Amino acid sequence: MSVTLPSLQRARPAPLRAQADWDALAKAGNRRRAIGQGLLMAFLVTVSVPILLPYFWMFTISVSARTGGVDSAVLWRSIGILVPAVLALGFLNLLTDRGMRRLYGAAGIVLIAGTALAWAIGPDLHLQNWAFLRDANFVENLSGRGAGTVEAQFPSVWTAFGNSLLLAGVQTFLVLSVATLAGYYLSRFNFQGRASFLQALLILHAFPAMTLIIPIFLLMHWTGLLDTLTGVILVIATLELPFAVFIMKGFFDAVPWDIEMQAIVDGASRRQAFAQVVFPQVKVGLLAVGVFSFIRGWEEYVFVRTLLFDKQNWTMSLYIFWVSEDIMGVDYGVVAAVGVFYVVPSILLYVFCQKYLVQMSLGGIKG
Amino acid sequence: MARIELEQVAKSWGDVVAVEPTDLVIEDGEFVAILGPSGCGKSTTLFMLAGIYAPTGGEIRFDGHLVNRVEARDRNVGIVFQSYALYPHMTVAKNIRFPLKFKGVPADEAARRVSEAARLVHVEELLDRLPAEMSGGQQQRVALARALVKEPQLLLLDEPLSNLDATLRLTMRAEIRRLQRRLGVTTILVTHDQIEATTMADRVVCMSKGRIEQIGTADDLYQRPNKLFVASFIGAPPINLLDGRAERGTVRVGELTLPASGIEGAVVLGIRPEHLGLSAPGHGLAGRILTVEPLGRETLYEVATPLGSLRVLEAGSERRWREGDASGVTVPDEALLIFDKASERRLETASLALAEAA
Numbered sequence: 001m002s003v004t005l006p007s008l009q010r011a012r013p014a015p016l017r018a019q020a021d022w023d024a025l026a027k028a029g030n031r032r033r034a035i036g037q038g039l040l041m042a043f044l045v046t047v048s049v050p051i052l053l054p055y056f057w058m059f060t061i062s063v064s065a066r067t068g069g070v071d072s073a074v075l076w077r078s079i080g081i082l083v084p085a086v087l088a089l090g091f092l093n094l095l096t097d098r099g100m101r102r103l104y105g106a107a108g109i110v111l112i113a114g115t116a117l118a119w120a121i122g123p124d125l126h127l128q129n130w131a132f133l134r135d136a137n138f139v140e141n142l143s144g145r146g147a148g149t150v151e152a153q154f155p156s157v158w159t160a161f162g163n164s165l166l167l168a169g170v171q172t173f174l175v176l177s178v179a180t181l182a183g184y185y186l187s188r189f190n191f192q193g194r195a196s197f198l199q200a201l202l203i204l205h206a207f208p209a210m211t212l213i214i215p216i217f218l219l220m221h222w223t224g225l226l227d228t229l230t231g232v233i234l235v236i237a238t239l240e241l242p243f244a245v246f247i248m249k250g251f252f253d254a255v256p257w258d259i260e261m262q263a264i265v266d267g268a269s270r271r272q273a274f275a276q277v278v279f280p281q282v283k284v285g286l287l288a289v290g291v292f293s294f295i296r297g298w299e300e301y302v303f304v305r306t307l308l309f310d311k312q313n314w315t316m317s318l319y320i321f322w323v324s325e326d327i328m329g330v331d332y333g334v335v336a337a338v339g340v341f342y343v344v345p346s347i348l349l350y351v352f353c354q355k356y357l358v359q360m361s362l363g364g365i366k367g
Numbered sequence: 368m369a370r371i372e373l374e375q376v377a378k379s380w381g382d383v384v385a386v387e388p389t390d391l392v393i394e395d396g397e398f399v400a401i402l403g404p405s406g407c408g409k410s411t412t413l414f415m416l417a418g419i420y421a422p423t424g425g426e427i428r429f430d431g432h433l434v435n436r437v438e439a440r441d442r443n444v445g446i447v448f449q450s451y452a453l454y455p456h457m458t459v460a461k462n463i464r465f466p467l468k469f470k471g472v473p474a475d476e477a478a479r480r481v482s483e484a485a486r487l488v489h490v491e492e493l494l495d496r497l498p499a500e501m502s503g504g505q506q507q508r509v510a511l512a513r514a515l516v517k518e519p520q521l522l523l524l525d526e527p528l529s530n531l532d533a534t535l536r537l538t539m540r541a542e543i544r545r546l547q548r549r550l551g552v553t554t555i556l557v558t559h560d561q562i563e564a565t566t567m568a569d570r571v572v573c574m575s576k577g578r579i580e581q582i583g584t585a586d587d588l589y590q591r592p593n594k595l596f597v598a599s600f601i602g603a604p605p606i607n608l609l610d611g612r613a614e615r616g617t618v619r620v621g622e623l624t625l626p627a628s629g630i631e632g633a634v635v636l637g638i639r640p641e642h643l644g645l646s647a648p649g650h651g652l653a654g655r656i657l658t659v660e661p662l663g664r665e666t667l668y669e670v671a672t673p674l675g676s677l678r679v680l681e682a683g684s685e686r687r688w689r690e691g692d693a694s695g696v697t698v699p700d701e702a703l704l705i706f707d708k709a710s711e712r713r714l715e716t717a718s719l720a721l722a723e724a725a
Contacts, residue, residue, distance in 0.1 A: 258452035267469030280456040
């Protein structure tokens with residue numbers, strides 16, 4: 001300090017530049033901002049391409065592939081039309097700022113791109129790959145390719161869809177109810193072994209569940225839950241819980257004590273204060289944990305593969321596995337169609353909950 | 368409305384003592400402020416009254432009834448927190464109505480009381496807003512309305528003005544005072560701000576380290592502090608404290624000798640800044656002005672003297688001294704506070720009595 005202090009005192013502000021320079025400085029600032037924005041856009045576009053492309057490809061295959069072959073022509077042609085269209089929309093956004101003009105421009109671009117698409121790939125599109133939605137025995141009915149397969153080899157896709165929905169939904173419900181109560185208790189009450197309990201939660205989460213697969217199999221066998229959805233639901237919920245409890249505890253920690261004490265002085269019981277005052281503050285956390293554990297149940301593969309055998313118990317992940325496995329020579333069109341069907345609920349869930357999931361990082365309570 | 372009695376009430380968390388056994392009586396309709404630095408146990412005392420903390424010893428009585436075991440929800444107490452603690456997901460109307468929910472008040476009666484409470488604190492126009500959409504002052508008023516809507520027998524205010532800006536604090540101070548007078552509700556204000564305490568309350572309870580140091584009116588605490596802590600905590604700018612020795616009818620502080628009979632031993636001399644004066648060099652203590660702080664109506668000088676640096680408050684905005692000037696500091700014979708150094712209690716001296724008589 002004794003060294004820096006005198007030098008600070010000696011330092012004088014650099015003389016301001018002449019007045020005329022301000023315009024130039026403003027221009028330079030604008031230029032730098034424009035370049036920065038451009039670079040950022042370029043970076044984001046580059047990063048999103050490998051994320052978006054596979055989904056798009058899967059979709060184009062599902063609506064264009066014919067019996068077995070994979071044809072990338074449709075992909076390239078549609079990209080050739082869609083990329084310029086997206087770029088044009090971007091420029092439109094940069095160049096116009098008035099609502100109506102922007103709307104008309106966008107409508108024009110969409111119309112042109114739509115016409116071009118219809119002309120370029122329209123004739124290649126068909127829905128044959130989606131036959132599995134209607135017909136459980138679609139493999140046998142695919143002309144000439146069902147030879148050698150047994151009737152009723154697959155359950156209806158809706159059975160698998162229902163099973164997945166049940167698995168993910170019930171699992172999420174279990175996780176949410178237990179994690180909310182446990183998180184509240186861990187956040188608000190002191191008890192013997194609280195610290196070690198919290199540490200144990202983290203260790204449990206760090207433990208790779210895969211190593212438990214044989215003991216879990218035996219456990220399911222002995223309890224008679226093998227080959228039942230109940231068993232899988234219990235296993236997955238249990239494995240999900242430690243982390244969910246930890247996250248919920250964090251959300252409860254962010255709720256100030258003041259409003260809880262206020263509620264109690266205002267005449268509420270501890271339980272009423274929880275239900276009417278504290279609980280509404282952690283809804284965002286609940287939603288986030290809910291979305292993640294639903295997705296976890298929806299995408300579950302390892303445990304359903306191990307613990308479920310009967311095809312009436314198949315979930316979507318097993319269905320897509322057997323579809324890709326059992327058709328003589330992989331039918332990419334059908335696999336892609338089932339894939340799209342499988343992924344749409346997840347995407348919808350994310351789209352609708354995105355707003356709240358982003359809030360999750362901000363945490364708890366505002367105002 | 369209630370008369371509140373605390374008898375040997377204490378609170379500790381394991382080995383940590385938050386409040387030592389404390390006696391305090393608050394009369395029906397009285398406005399009492401508990402004043403002290405943070406960590407002195409004032410909020411803990413408040414929470415024990417509210418029923419949020421259970422005391423580890425002693426008895427709390429409302430109108431003579433023991434309430435130690437009565438739950439917070441049944442005590443009919445209104446509270447306003449420093450953070451206002453409004454329920455973020457409820458509109459103002461729902462916030463104010465919340466306490467009535469648990470009392471079985473019929474709907475039309477509840478609606479009437481909500482709008483009455485809202486009118487009392489001037490938030491009728493805000494009933495549909497959410498707390499996040501209001502300013503700090505508005506939130507404060509809503510919190511007050513919510514505390515008053517159930518017609519509590521005791522109103523507790525925990526640093527209610529600390530989060531407001533200076534002007535608003537002034538308005539709210541007067542408003543809360545007026546409201547309290549009008550409703551006649553027994554009120555306890557907890558604050559670390561002495562001006563808040565002395566301007567709003569009938570009596571001030573000064574606390575430090577879990578103990579009540581002194582109870583009295585604002586004048587009592589300022590002019591006749593019982594303890595060194597009270598003298599140093601109350602008064603802005605703070606009092607000058609000087610170590611000295613009392614012997615043979617005088618108090619000696621460095622070169623300074625003041626008459627003070629009847630006391631012996633090590634003492635601490637307290638002189639309020641406004642009782643010191645600046646004079647031409649050569650009069651009184653030799654001093655040099657270190658800093659000049661214009662306060663508007665007054666000017667505060669920090670003056671280096673052989674006794675250490677002293678704060679001197681001069682009336683008037685006109686400033687006769689600048690930093691670096693040499694000056695004298697005159698010390699009065701009266702208006703001195705003398706404390707025993709060991710026990711930190713104030714000592715009554717004959718000289719003070721004499722000075723008052725003259």
